[in-house]
Amino acid sequence: MAQLTNANAKPPRRNSLENREYLKAKLRAAPWWLYAIIAIAIFTFVNILTNIPFQKAFLFIKAGLSVTITTTLIAFVFALLIGLLTGLGRISDNTFFKNLSTLYVELIRGIPMLVLIFFIAFVGIPGVVNGLKALGVWLVEIGVTDIGGWLSAIKNEVPMNTRAVIALSTTYGAFLAEIFRAGIQSIGRGQMEAARSQGMSYWQAMRYIILPQAIRNVLPALGNDFISMLKDSSLVSVLAVRDITQIAKLYAGRTFQYQESYITLAVLYLTMTILLSFLLKYIEKRIQKNER
Amino acid sequence: MSADDMVVVQDLKKHFTGIEALDGVSLTVKKGQVIVILGPSGSGKSTLLRCVNQLEEKTSGDIWIDGEKLTHKSKQIDKIRSEIGMVFQHFNLYPHLTVLENITLAQRIVKKVSKEKAIENAMSQLTRVGIPEKASRYPTQLSGGQQQRVAIARALAMNPKLMLFDEPTSALDPEMIKEVLEVMLDLAKAGITMIVVTHEMGFAKAAADEVVFMDKGQIVEKASPAVFFTNPTHERTKLFLSQILNH
Ligand SMILES: Nc1ncnc2c1ncn2[C@@H]1O[C@H](COP(=O)(O)OP(=O)(O)OP(=O)(O)O)[C@@H](O)[C@H]1O
């Protein structure tokens, strides 16, 4: 009896044809791609739990997770700083600052990321280090011993992890600069004019009026680039930085278990990026809700 | 130039590529005066206001505000702007800040007023424009008329010597125009020096000490409202008035 009342409370029953159409539409609208990814992940993790070679590969590779994650996080923070400064430079009235920023962005955008990483790690950073040392020696010679001594004592060998962070943040700084620039330009001219008309300086107007609105607008884009950066951090394995990609490569080469190594590696990245993009969607919804 | 001149504009020219937006404008506004500027679209009304607080850089000519000649020094520009209130057609409130924060921010960071003083001042300006109860709202939660009144309060909170209004009611629905004009009329009665660009003839008649008619970057006619609306001298003015009054 209770069942019957429940059924009556439901929306009017469809006839069987309508029902089939409704089901079809539902099935078509379902996120099948997501179910597929989840299935792959579950399959892999079940393998990791039950299949000894998989388990071994996973335990070996996961040691690189902390390198992958910290490299990405630190590089992203620096990329944000570089990007913000460069983005401000791109829209600045100062000819020098503007051209310098544009030069940097165009250089980075015109070179493949892998090549950039080699270049920055093996040409750029040693060049800067040698330059600083030479400056230090010269400073000591002309009598500025404190700074000079400190500069000339810089160690030649910058750790590869540091080079990786510098390479990634230099590269992504240019990408983020374009995001910041677009974000700032999306704020109507009237905002700057209202702020300046109250006597605020350009930088006060930027800091209190333009940037808070611009950053809020570009938060989703920044999040997407964070995810891209997590993936691109795999490129620093060419510097022999022991991230998950490098470790998987080592493990595969040593054990010849290519399937176990690279499936595990791929699923690790996939898991991280999918979780991050869910987090991002959630944050975006929150922002939209708070939007006034 | 005398000590009771608030604004003196002398032979001001502003050139944009392909157009003389201002073609030799001279105008004196005395302290406490309300000047209404009329003129067809593109005649240079906004450009004149924007040159006065240097949102637009003049091509030639000179401007004095309260006896001080305007220069290119950014220190001076910021200081003089902080003493001139500007009200825009589209309000330009800061959407990420509450009404109260909109009004206190510049007081705090430009005039270095203490937080308590800034809030106290903001609340009294909000009371003046009739919406103290909206202090904690965000701009988009207000009607257009209320937003423009907040914008006026924001400008007044800087204790300006001079208020500039650039078509403050043009973006408003008819039923909200009155509430904004009433606030402006109060300010005029209180003796605040104002330059107002508007198409509201009622306001011009009621509040203006002088009406200025501009066309093609020049001042064509300047007269008291009584003379201007009943007995204008120039043909251009007569034509403009007949067009406006027939609408
Ligand atoms: N930033 C600019 N760049 C180029 N031309 C401009 C610019 N600002 C204004 N002008 C031109 O200068 C002339 C005067 O413009 P202004 O905005 O001062 O007119 P207005 O009298 O305020 O007109 P409206 O009633 O439409 O607001 C117009 O022809 C306009 O197209």
Ligand SMILES: [Mg+2]
């Ligand atoms: Mg205008």
